[in-house]
Amino acid sequence: MGFVVKLAFFLLISIMLSGELVQAHDMKIASVDAGKIFSHWDYTIRFEDKVVNLRKSIDAKDKERIAAIKRLIQKQRDLSAKYQEAQGKISGEQKAGMDESYKNLGREIKALQRDRLDYKKREMNRLKEMEQSTSQLILKRIHEAVQVFAKQHNYDMVIESKGETTANLPFFLHLEGAVDITDTIIMQLNQSNQPNPNQ
Numbered sequence: 001m002g003f004v005v006k007l008a009f010f011l012l013i014s015i016m017l018s019g020e021l022v023q024a025h026d027m028k029i030a031s032v033d034a035g036k037i038f039s040h041w042d043y044t045i046r047f048e049d050k051v052v053n054l055r056k057s058i059d060a061k062d063k064e065r066i067a068a069i070k071r072l073i074q075k076q077r078d079l080s081a082k083y084q085e086a087q088g089k090i091s092g093e094q095k096a097g098m099d100e101s102y103k104n105l106g107r108e109i110k111a112l113q114r115d116r117l118d119y120k121k122r123e124m125n126r127l128k129e130m131e132q133s134t135s136q137l138i139l140k141r142i143h144e145a146v147q148v149f150a151k152q153h154n155y156d157m158v159i160e161s162k163g164e165t166t167a168n169l170p171f172f173l174h175l176e177g178a179v180d181i182t183d184t185i186i187m188q189l190n191q192s193n194q195p196n197p198n199q
Contacts (some may be wrong), residue, residue: 027156031178032185034160037142040186047134051127058123065116069109076105145185145192155179 038044083098090098150158159178 029178031161033182
């Protein structure tokens with residue numbers, strides 16, 4: 001997918017919902033796969049489509065700018081060839097005029113090249129900022145949805161099933177009795193009122 005975000009899984013690890021300390025065997029525990037929710041939420045899918053389209057638009061405009069620069073470079077080359085052919089056949093005034101035209105084309109090419117690079121850098125930075133802020137929004141909404149569901153169904157703890165330790169091992173190699181609520185959260189998010197990523 002075009003929209004790649006490193007999920008902060010720790011946001012969903014160990015959501016403690018009970019105000020009292022309870023023994024582990026008395027706890028009601030659920031597990032959730034935040035990555036699956038992230039990738040299957042309709043809002044995320046629509047936003048990924050938007051990002052893909054924005055990238056295509058940036059690339060298309062960049063290609064247009066490159067084509068315009070190439071046309072000027074060719075025009076400058078043609079002028080240089082014409083100048084070489086006319087050696088000894090043109091007046092000093094004509095030579096000076098061709099010289100000035102050649103320099104003007106060079107200045108225009110450099111200006112367009114700077115403008116092209118500035119444009120692409122600016123637009124890619126904007127896109128990156130939008131991806132980051134939207135990923136934070138998505139994670140926040142997922143976190144809130146899990147909390148609400150867990151409270152409504154009296155879960156004491158919700159574990160992020162795909163969270164890993166620094167040794168790249170799951171936090172929990174085995175968790176007996178935990179109910180996976182991932183698909184339920186996806187369904188609830190997709191049925192809820194969602195912000196429009198195209199606005």
